Amino acid sequence: MTEVTLSNVVKRYGKHQAVHGIDLGIADGEFVVLVGPSGCGKSTTLRMIAGLEDISGGEISIGGRVVNDLPPRERNISMVFQNYALYPHMTVRENLGFSLSIAKKPVAEIESAVRQAAEILGLDELMERKPAELSGGQRQRVAMGRAIVRHPDVFLFDEPLSNLDAKLRTQMRVEIKKLHQKVGNTIIYVTHDQVEAMTLADRIVLMRDGHIVQVGTPLELFNKPVDTFVATFIGSPPMNLINGTVMGAEVIQLADGVSVPVPSSARGLVTDGQKVHFGFRADNLMPEGHSVQEEGEKASLDLSVTLTEPLGTETLLFTEIAGTEVQAKMLNPRPVRPGEKLTFQLMLDKCHVFDAASSNAIRS
Amino acid sequence: MDRNQSHRNRKRMLKALHFAALFMTMSIICIPGLWIVLNSFRPTVEIMAKPPVWTPSFTLEHYRAMFGGAGEGGVPVFSYFRNSIIVSVVSTLIAILIGMSGGYAFARYRFKGKAGYFVGLMLFRAVPGVALSLPLFIVFARVGIIDTHLGLILAYVAMNVPFTIWLTDGFFRQIPKELHEAAEIDGCNRWQAFWRVEFPVARSGVASAAIFAFLTSWNEFALASQLTRSVGSKTMPVGLLDFTAEFTINWGGMCALAVLMIVPALILTFLVQKHLIAGLTFGGVKG
Amino acid sequence: MSRRRLPEWFVLLLPAFIVIAAVVLIPLIFSLYSSFTPYKLTRPSTLWKWVGTYNYEKILTDAKFWAAFGRTVLFLTIVLNLELLLGLGIALMVNKVTWGQRSLRTVLMFPMMFSPILVGFQFKFIFNDNIGLVNNVLQSMGFNAALPWLVDGKLAMFSIMFAEIWMSTSVFAILILAGLFAMPRDPLEAAKVDGCTAWQTFRHITLPFLMPFIYIAMTIRSLDVARAYDIVQIMTGGGPARRTELLWTLMSRTGYVDARMGLANAMGYVSILLSILFTVYFFKKLSAARAEIGMAG
Numbered sequence: 001m002t003e004v005t006l007s008n009v010v011k012r013y014g015k016h017q018a019v020h021g022i023d024l025g026i027a028d029g030e031f032v033v034l035v036g037p038s039g040c041g042k043s044t045t046l047r048m049i050a051g052l053e054d055i056s057g058g059e060i061s062i063g064g065r066v067v068n069d070l071p072p073r074e075r076n077i078s079m080v081f082q083n084y085a086l087y088p089h090m091t092v093r094e095n096l097g098f099s100l101s102i103a104k105k106p107v108a109e110i111e112s113a114v115r116q117a118a119e120i121l122g123l124d125e126l127m128e129r130k131p132a133e134l135s136g137g138q139r140q141r142v143a144m145g146r147a148i149v150r151h152p153d154v155f156l157f158d159e160p161l162s163n164l165d166a167k168l169r170t171q172m173r174v175e176i177k178k179l180h181q182k183v184g185n186t187i188i189y190v191t192h193d194q195v196e197a198m199t200l201a202d203r204i205v206l207m208r209d210g211h212i213v214q215v216g217t218p219l220e221l222f223n224k225p226v227d228t229f230v231a232t233f234i235g236s237p238p239m240n241l242i243n244g245t246v247m248g249a250e251v252i253q254l255a256d257g258v259s260v261p262v263p264s265s266a267r268g269l270v271t272d273g274q275k276v277h278f279g280f281r282a283d284n285l286m287p288e289g290h291s292v293q294e295e296g297e298k299a300s301l302d303l304s305v306t307l308t309e310p311l312g313t314e315t316l317l318f319t320e321i322a323g324t325e326v327q328a329k330m331l332n333p334r335p336v337r338p339g340e341k342l343t344f345q346l347m348l349d350k351c352h353v354f355d356a357a358s359s360n361a362i363r364s
Numbered sequence: 365m366d367r368n369q370s371h372r373n374r375k376r377m378l379k380a381l382h383f384a385a386l387f388m389t390m391s392i393i394c395i396p397g398l399w400i401v402l403n404s405f406r407p408t409v410e411i412m413a414k415p416p417v418w419t420p421s422f423t424l425e426h427y428r429a430m431f432g433g434a435g436e437g438g439v440p441v442f443s444y445f446r447n448s449i450i451v452s453v454v455s456t457l458i459a460i461l462i463g464m465s466g467g468y469a470f471a472r473y474r475f476k477g478k479a480g481y482f483v484g485l486m487l488f489r490a491v492p493g494v495a496l497s498l499p500l501f502i503v504f505a506r507v508g509i510i511d512t513h514l515g516l517i518l519a520y521v522a523m524n525v526p527f528t529i530w531l532t533d534g535f536f537r538q539i540p541k542e543l544h545e546a547a548e549i550d551g552c553n554r555w556q557a558f559w560r561v562e563f564p565v566a567r568s569g570v571a572s573a574a575i576f577a578f579l580t581s582w583n584e585f586a587l588a589s590q591l592t593r594s595v596g597s598k599t600m601p602v603g604l605l606d607f608t609a610e611f612t613i614n615w616g617g618m619c620a621l622a623v624l625m626i627v628p629a630l631i632l633t634f635l636v637q638k639h640l641i642a643g644l645t646f647g648g649v650k651g
Numbered sequence: 652m653s654r655r656r657l658p659e660w661f662v663l664l665l666p667a668f669i670v671i672a673a674v675v676l677i678p679l680i681f682s683l684y685s686s687f688t689p690y691k692l693t694r695p696s697t698l699w700k701w702v703g704t705y706n707y708e709k710i711l712t713d714a715k716f717w718a719a720f721g722r723t724v725l726f727l728t729i730v731l732n733l734e735l736l737l738g739l740g741i742a743l744m745v746n747k748v749t750w751g752q753r754s755l756r757t758v759l760m761f762p763m764m765f766s767p768i769l770v771g772f773q774f775k776f777i778f779n780d781n782i783g784l785v786n787n788v789l790q791s792m793g794f795n796a797a798l799p800w801l802v803d804g805k806l807a808m809f810s811i812m813f814a815e816i817w818m819s820t821s822v823f824a825i826l827i828l829a830g831l832f833a834m835p836r837d838p839l840e841a842a843k844v845d846g847c848t849a850w851q852t853f854r855h856i857t858l859p860f861l862m863p864f865i866y867i868a869m870t871i872r873s874l875d876v877a878r879a880y881d882i883v884q885i886m887t888g889g890g891p892a893r894r895t896e897l898l899w900t901l902m903s904r905t906g907y908v909d910a911r912m913g914l915a916n917a918m919g920y921v922s923i924l925l926s927i928l929f930t931v932y933f934f935k936k937l938s939a940a941r942a943e944i945g946m947a948g
Contacts, residue, residue: 052840069375071370074847085837089859098855099845146845386744390758393696396773396817397761399784403776416787462666469663476708485667487673490926492877494899495919499682502692522674525667533823554659583766585881590907601768605885608772615776622772629764634757 002063002153002186003028004049010057011044011210018044021058021209031180031187035197036207037233042190043158045207049188050156051075051180063153075154078147082159084139086131086146091129092118096145117145120182121175134151137168148183157189161196173199176346194234198222204327228359231279231352237316239279240326243356246274252353254278259347260299266362267351275356282316285328292331297348303328304341319344397626404619411615426620440595441621444603447592451515451599452581455520459577460473462521463528464570468558472544482533489526493586501590509531511593519587524577531576534570536562575632582629600625679923682916690913697913706917715893716901716918723898723922726808727876727929730815734872735865738818738823743853745824746831758830762821767881774814775801775886804894807887811895816883819875823868830864831857866937873929877922898922 004026011019018215019041026032026213030272034042037213047053049060051072060067067075087095096117100110118124121141131139140160147155157176161169177200180187189199198218206213206221206229214226218234225231225239230237244252246262249272253259260278262270270276286292306325307318319326328344330336388617407423430441470482500519501510509515539562547557563570585601592598599607604625607618687704690698710716745755762770777784778800786797800810834857842852880899883889889900899922906915 015879050844052843066368069371071371072840072843073848074367077844079841079844081837081841083835083837085835085841087841087856098842102846102851102855150845218834361821382744382747386748386755387910389741391743391759392817393758393821395668396777397765399777400773412782416782416791418791462670465663466667469660473658473660473663475658475660480663485671486874487927487930488671490874490930491675491679491923492880492899492919492926493684494877494880494903495922496678498902498912498915498919499678499685500674501906502685502912503678503681518670518674522670525670529667579764583768585766585768585884586877589884601766601881604768604772608775608885615782618772619776623768625769626765629766630761632765635762 004063004154004186004188005061006045006049006058007060008058008084009045009055009060011041011048011053012056018210019048022207022212023223024205024212024215026186026188028187029184031189031200031202032205033189033191033197033201033203034205034207035191035194035233036213038192039209040207041210042192042205042207046156046170046188046190049154050077050079056178069338076152077154077156078145078150078152080140080143080160082162084131084143086139086142088131091128091130091249092123092134092142095131095142096123096149099146099150113149113151117149119178120148121145128272136164137172140164140172141175144179148179155185155187157187159191160189161191169196176200194202195236198234204234206233224361224363225352226361228277228279231354231361235281235325237282239281240285240324241279241351241354242322242324242326244276244278244322246270246272246276248272252276252278255324256322258301258322260351261297261348263351263353264297265349265351265364267364269356269362269364270353276362277354277356277359279352279354280346280350281313282327282329283361284350285326285327285344287317287328287330287342289342290330290334291345292352294347296350299346299348301344301346302341303344304339306338308336308338317342379381400619400622404616404623406616408614408616409557412613426616429617430620430624435645436593441603441624444598445624447513447597448582448599451597452578453580454513455517455524456574456577458517459521459528460570460574463525463573463577464532466525466529467532467534468536468562470533471500475573485529489523493523493584497587497590500587506589510591511597511598514560515591516588516597516599519591520577520581520584523584523587526582528573528577529575532566534568535566535573538569539565579629579632597643667845682919686917686920688913689911690916692912693909700911706914710917710921711915715896717882717894718893719898719901720921722808722896726812726815726879726897730812730819730879731869731872731876733812733816734820734823735869737820738868739827739861739865741820741824742827742831745828756825759821759824759828762818763825765818767818767878768885770814770818771882771885774810774817774882778810778886801887802891807895811879811883811886814886815879818878818882819872822872823865826864826868826871827861830861834860862940863937866933868938870930870937873926873933876926876929896927917940 004024006022006024008023009019010017010021010252022041022045026111031205034045036042044053048055049062051067051070051074055068061076062077072079079129087098090098096114097110099109100113105113121144123138123141123145124135126138128141134142143160160176161172164172173196176189180200189196189200197206201218203217204221205215205303208229214221214230216224221230221234225234232241242254244254244260247259248254249262249268249270251259251261259351285301301321302321305317305319305322309316309318310333313331315330315336317330317336319328336342354360355362402420404426405422406420407425410417410421466485470478484547496519504510504515509518543565544557545563547561548554552560583601584599585605588599588602589605592602600621604618604621606623607614607621685698687703688700689702689705690696718731741759745752745759748755765773778786780786780797780799780801783800785800789798798804798806838856839852842856848856877899879897880903883895883897884903887895889896889904898918900914901924902918905911905918
């Protein structure tokens with residue numbers, strides 16, 4: 001009903017190609033997050049879906065209709081802008097009701113829609129104020145209210161939380177997720193923050209340099225990254241990567257004489273002498289006695305801690321393996337002195353191998 | 365599919381219309397001036413030809429006559445030009461000095477009745493030149509400065525000061541007070557702090573104000589026509605009117621004179637178009 | 652600060668005060684005084700005779716005065732409105748251009764650089780009924796009648812208005828362009844998404860933001876409104892037979908040709924009041940408009 005489909009969509013600015021032929025299918029009611037570093041083309045793609053940018057090639061359809069040349073107002077979409085884009089000379093009430101009054105809806109209908117949106121977003125006391133008199137978070141909520149008032153097919157969010165402080169951001173994230181659960185429309189959300197992507201999305205679309213690198217659920221991207229870019233972008237702290245060479249298809253030789261067995265996921269898929277990146281997350285490297293009790297292949301490493309970052313329920317430990325700085329986690333932490341030597345356990349089942357030349361994951 | 369097509373077509377049509385309208389507008393703006401320039405190079409015979417001749421021929425006869433001085437019944441072009449230059453440059457310099465100090469006063473100081481003074485000054489600018497010329501003529505006649513450079517310069521300074529104050533006030537406000545304070549801490553007295561720190565930063569604003577003042581003086585007619593009597597002090601606008609009144613069929617010559625009048629102004633415009641816009645809007649918007 | 656030194660701001664403003672007092676204020680006062688006398692340049696002694704409001708009564712009952720006054724007000728109203736509309740349209744068009752905008756802006760400034768005398772001369776030449784460009788073109792296209800652009804009452808007013816509009820529309824265009832440039836883009840995109848057509852976006856979002864700029868332009872224009880005098884003087888001189896007589900040409904003729912200074916000064920004051928009225932009106936609107944859109948935010 002309100003699915004969105006992109007077929008081979010291209011965007012060119014003169015000679016420069018910003019988006020290279022992307023294909024994407026978004027199901028009705030899905031919350032999809034486009035995420036990636038600055039300049040990856042995610043905002044451009046969103047704006048093409050909205051109709052604020054011309055499409056240089058390919059096709060975009062919303063709800064089964066091709067919308068390539070249609071202006072935004074004929075696509076039945078709503079958008080929440082990064083800078084809120086509130087109408088400065090109108091009150092909150094007028095801002096909310098503007099689109100409906102343009103559509104010449106009856107006054108009673110406008111009033112009830114505005115009231116409903118205000119209730120959902122807690123704007124009742126701000127109705128007569130002008131945007132200049134609102135705080136950042138309040139403006140953000142008015143921008144969202146303006147979007148929901150029209151009951152469109154698709155909601156588009158363009159980095160809506162970037163301008164808020166950290167605490168407000170986490171609050172608003174929850175609001176947005178609740179909104180989706182309540183209202184249920186298709187949402188396409190753009191952000192550069194992978195935490196937002198992980199917490200909000202039904203599916204994540206990770207983009208880079210105008211291409212889609214991987215599409216999948218948050219856990220899919222977290223547990224089965226398709227290359228080192230995905231692996232290091234998703235998850236905080238980023239995945240540790242150590243250079244190594246495969247020896248005899250069973251063992252990976254890292255520098256300094258350290259070697260680790262090839263993880264089960266990659267067994268049989270590597271060749272002798274292949275240069276690889278060996279990857280594991282901080283969660284998979286924990287000191288003995290301060291880790292999760294889990295079955296599985298483990299390797300023991302004696303490492304000396306260089307730096308600690310206590311977070312309360314856990315502590316991030318910085319240490320070194322084979323000359324590369326890596327991060328590990330410590331549960332039920334006790335104070336650790338820099339330079340202290342601990343025995344760490346590496347969960348081999350959770351480790352990843354990436355081909356060094358192509359950066360792609362080697363996985364069965 | 366059909367809706368997409370119709371929108372595409374509309375976009376193309378609008379683009380074409382947009383281009384056409386812009387082209388027409390620019391033409392209307394440029395054609396009169398170009399026509400004058402063109403005709404200053406056409407022989408009188410051709411200008412007066414009936415039916416009209418459309419292929420232009422080229423001649424410098426008008427310019428030669430004009431600069432020859434003796435010909436064309438003796439149009440003292442050089443005198444007019446000289447008078448205009450002297451009066452405009454001097455009045456601009458004085459107006460800038462007075463205006464800058466006034467603008468600085470408004471920008472940096474607080475004092476009672478400030479708003480009142482400001483509005484009062486601006487209102488003086490609203491007095492039509494023609495209305496002012498009547499009493500000014502009588503007063504200047506009494507004082508004996510009719511038909512002198514001094515008389516015109518005085519009048520133009522007074523005319524330009526309010527606007528100059530307005531512009532420089534706007535520009536000085538843009539400069540943070542801290543700059544001046546930092547300079548004073550560094551050892552400057554007020555005077556030095558101004559000339560070595562604030563003035564250089566406001567230079568473009570002062571330049572805009574200077575350009576405006578110059579152009580206002582250069583192009584002014586109403587006052588000049590009454591405060592000048594002879595070739596000794598008549599400026600170019602007055603000269604053009606005199607010429608037009610006297611030689612009703614020497615269009616080529618008149619065009620040549622007009623070209624001479626417009627050239628300095630156009631050159632100035634080219635050089636400072638960025639500053640001009642800044643000048644017009646700074647003073648007005650932030651104000 | 653010791654009591655004996657004058658406050659700095661006063662010293663800085665003093666030259667300005669002096670110059671304006673000497674060259675503007677005092678003559679204006681003199682003008683006011685003389686408007687209460689039957690002062691004639693040819694008979695200087697009449698300066699000392701006081702006749703009260705005789706001059707003012709005379710002009711207020713003079714049909715010729717009212718004709719000129721009415722014509723002036725009509726002229727100003729039409730011209731200012733047209734300049735605003737055309738300037739707005741041009742600004743919107745130029746704003747949409749992607750490259751070459753700077754050159755377009757420069758071209759737009761040309762008319763502002765011309766002396767009004769020059770503008771008047773240009774169009775005097777172009778509208779000349781014998782060899783003017785307009786009639787020549789018409790003739791080459793087949794129309795045989797030579798339209799008397801500068802002689803017929805209505806056509807002459809049209810020609811003068813054309814010249815004046817040609818000269819001053821740029822002021823509006825450039826100021827409004829600056830406003831369009833300063834406008835935040837986001838609300839415009841939001842309006843597009845909210846369902847506005849181009850016209851609705853303009854009316855509800857762009858226009859309110861532009862109001863202060865429009866009023867600035869109006870205020871600036873009102874200050875200069877009397878420059879039309881220069882144009883009329885060279886194009887028609889107020890004639891023929893007073894058909895294009897505006898307030899200022901009447902004033903000038905009364906004072907310098909008829910030498911009736913007292914009367915002319917009375918007219919002068921009326922015209923000054925007119926100018927000030929326009930300016931103050933627009934300035935008030937400007938302040939209100941600025942507050943409306945919360946210029947601070």
